[in-house]
Amino acid sequence: MKKNLALLFSSIFISLLIAEFAIRAIGYEKTTVTPLGGFHQYDKDLGWALIPNFESKFAHRDFTVAIKTNSRGFRDEEYDYKKPISKKRIVGLGDSFTWGWGVEKNEIYLEVAESLMDWVEILNMGQNAYGTGQEYLYFKKFGEKYSPDLVTVAFVQNDLKDNIDGKGPIFGIVNDEIKLLSPPKNNSADRIIKKFLVKHSHLYASILHGYHVLNDMIKSFISTNINDKVEKSGIPGKMAIYRKVIDETMEERWTIVEKILLELHRESDEKLLVIYAPPRVQIERDRDIFRKFHADTEKYDFNYPNERLRKFTEKAGIYYLDLVEPFRREYISSPGLYFEHDTHWSKFGHRVAGEMLAEKLGEIFASDIK
Secondary structure, eight states: OHHHHHHHHHHHHHHHHHHHHHHHHTTOOOEESOHHHHTEEEETTTEEEEOTTOEEEEEETTEEEEEEOOTTSSSSOOOOSSOOTTSEEEEEEOSHHHHTTTSOGGGSHHHHHHHTOSSEEEEEOOOTTOOHHHHHHHHHHTGGGGOOSEEEEEEOTTHHHHHHHSSSOEEEEETTEEEEEEOOOOOOHHHHHHHHHHHHOHHHHHHHHHHHHHHHHHHHHSOOOHHHHHHHHTHHHHGGGGBSSOOHHHHHHHHHHHHHHHHHHHHTTSOEEEEEOOOHHHHOTTSHHHHHHHHOTTTBOTTHHHHHHHHHHHHHTOEEEEOHHHHHHHHHHOOTTBOTTSSSBOHHHHHHHHHHHHHHHHHHTTTTOO
16 A cells, blocks of 8 residues: 555656656746745745745736846846945835836836936835835835935835735834734745745646636636626725725724834935825726716715825825826826736836826935936
8 A cells, every 4th residue: 555655656746747847848938927926935024025036927817027036136137235326226115016017127117217317226126915014124124225315115005904914014003103013924834835836846837827827717707797896806895995984993004004104204314205006996987897986975085095195294294206196197098007907007007107206206306416
């Protein structure tokens, strides 16, 4: 019995090994479909961070793009800690919007802004699925070593939840001060194995890729009913951020974000720019899936999040860039600012954000570039 089992497992192992060599021999490009598991590794302080010197394709229903990280683990070129005398250095923090979900490196809004100005260099330190607290910790651990002249942080609405109920470090308020309540969870054995396979096995990556392609095809044939899509997307539950009367839980989440931003402002030597990254629900007001919510003006205010941040940053002396109105103007003539099957910006959305960021940076550093 033991001999048979040993023979069976040996045969399976050898078959998988042959398949691995075969798929490499035919020139299959390793493709990742799960960024958090595919491009990141465990970090005891942050929960996860991008794997240094890693290359792969990233595929989705709407795109296939190349991903490459530098030796220090962010999706950008190599930079010395010592900044150049002739340029202003900017460190960009954020989640998947800043990391560049679904777009090539040169299409990311930070890269677009950098390409429009010859007097700045922008270091993209965006990390998938980060909340504001993780971005703050990431800056303290890695970003401040680069002595930036300005730090930008992109706010997206899921930051409100990620700071208190995510897989990373959990933050809360104790005696009216922001505190790290608990560190990230320890890396589990199954995660270690999965990430090892994603990083080293072309066969595993190809199987995972094929599974997700098939799954997306099946989804595309399921119900086309708008009301059904609304329920399955979880959109009604996400509307709490736009309610005119917010509950205690939402108020606490906002307070945590604001206190973290104040800490980041202090750590950056009071050189912080908050960028409000609008989700499509605020922009595509004529879309069937959103129309009924926008029509309910007694219950919802779809300018509440960006206006709250505007008032907060103004009071705190923090620079602020609100992208809602620029996106709404652009949407009139260019509706493809977001991916069709995804919540993230397309390259056209990044282009608008990058152009507005370049304009804002010109205002901030106006006295230095004359």
